[in-house]
Amino acid sequence: xxxxxxxxxxxxxxxxxxxxxxxxxxxxxxxxxxxxxxxxxxxxxxxxxxxxxxxxxxxxxxxxxxxxxxxxxxxxxxxxxxxxxxxxxxxxxxxxxxxxxxxxxxxxxxxxxxxxxxxxxxxxxxxxxxxxxxxxxxxxxxxxxxxxxxxxxxxxxxxxxxxxxxxxxxxxxxxxxxxxxxxxxxxx
Numbered sequence: 001x002x003x004x005x006x007x008x009x010x011x012x013x014x015x016x017x018x019x020x021x022x023x024x025x026x027x028x029x030x031x032x033x034x035x036x037x038x039x040x041x042x043x044x045x046x047x048x049x050x051x052x053x054x055x056x057x058x059x060x061x062x063x064x065x066x067x068x069x070x071x072x073x074x075x076x077x078x079x080x081x082x083x084x085x086x087x088x089x090x091x092x093x094x095x096x097x098x099x100x101x102x103x104x105x106x107x108x109x110x111x112x113x114x115x116x117x118x119x120x121x122x123x124x125x126x127x128x129x130x131x132x133x134x135x136x137x138x139x140x141x142x143x144x145x146x147x148x149x150x151x152x153x154x155x156x157x158x159x160x161x162x163x164x165x166x167x168x169x170x171x172x173x174x175x176x177x178x179x180x181x182x183x184x185x186x187x188x
Contacts, residue, residue: 001113001114002112002113002114002115002116002117002118002119002120003113003119003120003139003140004047004109004113004119004120004122004132004137004138004139004140005039005042005043005119005120005121005122005138005139005140005142006122006129006132006133006138006140006141006142007036007039007121007122007123007142007144008123008124008129008141008142008143008144008156009026009124009144009146010143010144010145010146010156011025011145011146011148011149011150011153012145012146012147012148012149013149013150013151014155014156015150015152015153015154015155015156016124016126016153016154016155016156017150017153017154018150018152018153019150019151019152019153020153021153021154022150022153023055025146025148025150026144026146027146027147027175027177027178028069028071029174029175029177029178030070030175031174031175032144032174032175032178032180033070033071033074035172035174035180036071036075037071037074037075037078039121039142040075040078040082040121042118042119042121043082043118043119043120043121044082044083044117044118044119044120045082045083045084045085045112045117045118045120045121046079046082046083046084046085046120046121046122046123047084047085047086047087047109047112047120047121047122047123047128048084048085048086048087048122048123048124048125048128049086049087049088049124049125049127049128050086050087050088050090050091051125051127052123052124052125052128053084053086053088053091053094053098055124056079056123057094057095057096057098060075060076060079060080060096061080061095061096063075063076063079064076079096080096080097081097082097083097083098083099084096084097084098084099085098085099085100085101085112085120086098086099086100086101087100087101087102087105087108087109087128088100088101088102089102089103105131105132105135106135106137109132109135109137110137113137122138126154126155126156126157129156129157130157133157133164134162136164136185138185139184139185140169140182140183140184140185141166141181141182141183141184141185142180142181142182143156143180143181143182143183144174144178144179144180145178145179145180145181146177146178147177147178164185164186165185165186166183166184166185166186167183167184167186168181168182168183169182169183169184170182
């Protein structure tokens with residue numbers, strides 16, 4: 001069975017965006033970029049919530065015209081080529097090799113996990129991550145902690161969730177500034 005991996009950047013105080021929705025603080029050095037690109041070797045489908053989809057689809061299709069950052073230049077073609085799933089009850093269609101799901105999220109994501117193929121990668125999206133966590137559908141949590149305290153904003157999970165256990169699978173430091181904490185969900 002395919003795994004669903006949640007990959008997210010957060011501040012030291014547990015926020016994925018600042019008080020005004022800012023996401024200008026993550027530090028993507030060469031080592032973290034290499035880890036991120038390497039993680040994409042494990043997956044064949046990207047999963048997004050609608051808000052994250054809006055951000056991703058407004059940048060990655062034309063990233064090369066908007067940025068000369070080495071990570072952006074390497075990831076943009078991967079993003080365009082990789083099939084994507086957007087979980088939304090308001091969006092009806094999406095471009096860039098994207099399917100929209102939303103009527104029975106738990107069943108639809110479980111069905112995706114049961115299909116043959118590589119793993120699925122959920123990026124960002126506190127609300128969607130919270131729902132999928134509550135449904136027990138996220139198998140791995142890859143949390144990159146950045147050296148910033150935002151003092152408020154959106155938490156890594158959008159609401160209180162039931163307690164569940166995790167097992168440390170990996171921890172790494174990248175570029176002398178960020179720390180990856182990879183936790184696997186422990187079966188209940």
